Amino acid sequence: MRPLLLAAMILVSVSGCSQDQHDHPTLTTGEQLFNYHCAECHGEQGTGNLFDGIPANILTQKNQQAIITYITTDTGQERTMPVFSAMPAEEAKIITEHLFTLQKTYDTKGSQIKQLLIEP
Template structure:
């Protein structure tokens, strides 16, 4: 499927879910995670969709909105990104970024398939930076926030590595 069609389809699912929620007498969960469960079905409550819905409703914090990756995908940057991914992300997102790491089964919502997501049009530099920096706090997931543990250049190295295809 073409990326634009996927983005439109995802938005339509989000709108349909919101409509269905409104038609159920305004019943809404207290968190994005609960809303994800209301969507039902295996995989429908995954973190990518929850984060997308949050983004569509609230946008990105202005702290991150204008961020743009200053790094080129050269060997030192990619090596740093790979090391950071292995040490901080692989246990949940998996070696290949498919959301199937050793810890993934114990998490709800499940970790995102960042291999696919990092190449989608919605996954701008600002969006990916925001996701890594803030972690799961905005969407009530277990993803830790890395803004206190990683330097800005390390986050950009990680994003560069993700975009290069793990």
């Protein structure tokens, strides 16, 4: 196992519970909420970090409802990403809207994002 992946997994197990805390009244936009809850792993552009085994979540094929479910519901499937079971549905919805905004950047500025994928 790559040392970086191992470090990421230790980080997940140590900080896993604090990521699902939603006492953050000053964070209101999808961008702020995404940067707070998701960017630590996926990066602010949603490009992930291939070397740490974090996928570019902007490349997801899931639709909005499926992503919301993916974020907030424990389906029993083995995964590295934490389940944000305490996240209000509205917050998850706002975050996915920001993810789709990032996705549009990917569609229109392919070369720029490719560079980000190589150098997250």
